[in-house]
Amino acid sequence: MRLPFRAAALEVPMFSVKEDGRRKHPSRHRALAAGGAVLLLLLGAACTLGGGDGSGALTFWTPHVTPDRLDQQEATAERFTEETGIDVDVVAMAASDQNQALVTGAASGDVPDVILLAPDQAAAWTAQGLLDTDTAGAVVAELGRDTFSDNALDMVTTGGALTAVPSDGWGQVLVYRTDMFEAAGLRPPRTIEDIADAAEKLSSDGVAGIVLGTKPGDPFTTQTLEALLLAGGCDLVDDAGEVALEAPECARALDAYARMADASVGGDQDVETTRAAYLSGRSAMLFWGSHIFDELAGLAPDFPPTCGECADDPAFLAANSRVVTGLYPPGAGASGDPDEARQYGLTLNLGVPRGADTAAARKFIEFLLSDGYVDTLAVSPEGRIPVRMGTKENPTAFADAWTSLPTGEDEDARRPLSDFYDEKTIRGIVEGAQSFRRWGYGTEQAAFAGALAAQNTLSREVGPLFDGADPADVARRMADAARDVQADVE
Known part of the structure; x- marks a missing residue:
């Protein structure tokens, strides 16, 4: 058509x-x-x-x-x-x-x-x-x-x-403070549930457990939302091409998102505020794009690291941060097969x-x-x-x-970047890029998925989730909004 x-x-x-x-x-x-x-x-x-x-x-x-x-x-x-x-x-x-x-x-x-x-x-x-x-x-x-x-x-x-x-x-990546994880006895997260658990454990009066996009209707929140839903095993459509956002996997992923938001910096968070929070040392984790790597290393004068330790060592955050690229959906093998990991890119x-x-x-x-x-x-x-x-x-x-x-x-x-990050991190960035995923791309749903993202449709519905709404109800609202876009595209 x-x-x-x-x-x-x-x-x-x-x-x-x-x-x-x-x-x-x-x-x-x-x-x-x-x-x-x-x-x-x-x-x-x-x-x-x-x-x-x-x-x-x-x-x-x-x-x-x-x-x-x-x-x-x-x-x-x-x-x-x-x-x-x-x-x-x-x-x-x-x-x-x-x-x-x-x-x-x-x-x-x-x-x-x-x-x-x-x-x-x-x-x-x-x-x-x-x-x-x-x-x-x-x-x-x-x-x-x-x-x-x-x-x-x-x-x-x-x-x-x-x-x-x-x-x-x-690609969308999770950056986390290795020093904070080690002090709390936490292992690197593999799933969005792991991230939510770690965020709750690391959250304190002075440091947020994580910072990520939460501003309704914002493009950065749109990217964050799709990345987390993908990683949670939530698909945009089913095999018949019908909107599938009401599936249990989607509600569970939204619940994990709500837990992360509760452990994040207060207020609506966007691309600028999330970056600023991590660069200032006020967050133990950051969900952001791979563009952050030069900034963590102190190579972006417009966005310098401002954490307490960064005054003496501008590359402190790069030295004390690690990266998770792909995240594993529920039911993925315990072997950690990289082909099963999902990374929004x-x-x-x-x-x-x-x-x-x-x-x-x-x-x-x-x-x-x-x-x-x-x-x-x-x-x-x-x-x-x-x-x-x-x-x-x-x-x-x-x-x-x-x-x-x-x-x-x-x-x-x-x-x-190899001057600031170890070989495993650099290799993970490149290898992760070979497995980028997006809803609908490469299928007959590509135009629908693109329009849905461009219009920030789903992120416009996310606000109630952060105010305590039932994730299943939010998923249904997202599904209804998605169907309207799908009908318009078709």
């Missing part, structure tokens, strides 16, 4: 929150994320929209819009130009602004050649016939399907066909619109995922974890290179 574009609301990845929070200067580039700039696109800035105008330049849309990250992407594009003779126009455009610009460009015949996009965008645009799936499949076949994460490929597969080529991603993928210069686009994507891949990941290593581990000849080449990539906001003080 061809979807009306209004129903294909696109999810804004959390990395954009962090980028916007760090922006200090207006972009020096063609940053088209602002509404006025998009309006110019819609009024016919064809030479900027795409490479199909005969200009000879390939056009690349990227949601990484801050000046420093644009500089890095343009440098990588210049390397490609030197090798191939194909010019690249790097256009900064936030994911939320790509939608109408692509539809309008497709109608006039002017489209970009390559877009860095999220799985829900791939699903929505494929349903509208806007993406060239043949090119995506050809690139993966050329580079080697076995070199990519199966889960990442599944996230952008619709009707058995690849809609885009996975590049990298970030969002991938970035390289898509080619119909009407693009497919030959040039294919060359560019293959370059970005081979000779230029390490440079691509270097744009933001803590938030761009490889989902292509290596090549046919060297299966771990890119994963190994990622561990040495410098990160941090201060160009003169950038250092690899």
